[in-house]
Amino acid sequence: MPQSSKPPQIVIVGAGTAGLNLATRLSRRLGQAGKAEITLVDENLSHMWKPSLHEFAAGTKGFDEEISLLEHSHRNEYNFRLGRFTGIDREKRLVELQAVNDPSNRPLAPKRALPYDILVLAIGSRSNDFRTPGVAENCMMLDTPAQAKRLQAELLNLFLRFQTGALGTAEKLELTIIGAGATGVELAAELREAAGQFARNGIHKVRRPDAVTIRLIEAAPRVLSALPETISAKVARHLRELHIDVMTGARVARIEPGSVALADGTTLSSNLTVWAAGVRAPEVIGQLDGFETGSLGRLKVRPTLQTFADESIYALGDCADCAWPAKETSLPPRAQVATQQAEFMERQIVAQVAGKPLRDFSYADHGSLVAISNEGAVGSLMGKAIGTITIEGWLARRAYRSLHFLHRKSVLGPWRATMGSLLGGASSRIRPKLKLH
């Protein structure tokens, strides 16, 4: 880092699980003490906890948990810049941002470039369509809050059309999710919960148990193929109890309007199709000049989380390909990884600014939990004292929710996170269990 009397400019791109956590930590440690200028960039004005997107999409959770980045940056004394990251001028040390327009295509923020001394990329991941024909045109995805809002609106309109007869003579609704990883499984269970709530809230036609088919299609031989078989078997049992049709070993050949075509020639009709078959790095990562990419198109990073191309540029979270020596593979794109890397990066950047040696990141796997609708979850917890234990039900759901609470505690502070959680719990008892508008 060049020596100068001005505090170093630290720019973090992406205000998601990793980026918002890191910006909050660095503003407390360095920004507020005048030891660095912290700037956070995102293409959206608000932050939502991505692992809850399936609940927002199903309408079982309200959008009141969004965090305004304007308010958060003001409260925590860092700069927030609205902009879409498109590239880096490494010679001039500039982050390039594309203009952002409003829905009527009027400019909100112009094209511009921000200077940096240290740059951190935390732009997450996008759904991977594996170049399957028809996905972009005919599927909904669950990568962003905007997509979750669109899915919630589509779902509500679909159930309304079914009830009013606007859907024609259809006898039942068919909802298809492609990909039985954690996102697909959690969304399927949440949609079953939503269908029950629709039935209780005026959409009488779906009171018949067979009125809504929810189908989960997976190419691998079992659901949650990345997790241990014991968890996969327990989750499959829960899905059967929720009357979700699970089709494993089924490869999707193409998606057409109103149907899904499988490689074995079967065609399944579908009123709403959601693609959740895995993720990859956003396209812009592959367009960065001189950077090495690895698995899922992610930016390859050293154990210090610095990129191989440039020591003053770091990457973390879903967009980074970081080695996992214990398993001889790369770390998976998960909130647990993004959170641990953000905590590590705070110490790393504080050390770098102070001219101290950098350390290597080491990941501690605390297990995996998959939520099965409102009250249940299944998964494993791992730790030095307990080894590996499989848990399910209420206890698993508490453990699942604790990851979100810890995130809110990091970005909002303990008092606001606790108050938010208490008030949220109280308001969930009086507001409708499903968003119906």
Ligand SMILES: Cc1cc2nc3c(=O)[nH]c(=O)nc-3n(C[C@H](O)[C@H](O)[C@H](O)COP(=O)(O)OP(=O)(O)OC[C@H]3O[C@@H](n4cnc5c(N)ncnc54)[C@H](O)[C@@H]3O)c2cc1C
């Ligand atoms: C439905 C669902 C359920 C999940 N459940 C779990 C779970 O139970 N447990 C778990 O560990 N993980 C879960 N995950 C995965 C988890 O959400 C991600 O691993 C985690 O959010 C990654 O954090 P991140 O900070 O790298 O990226 P994100 O949280 O995705 O944040 C990326 C940020 O970058 C911004 N951005 C993207 N591109 C640009 C650009 N070009 N310019 C400016 N800004 C940009 C985005 O707006 C966003 O704010 C789930 C994911 C989904 C979709």
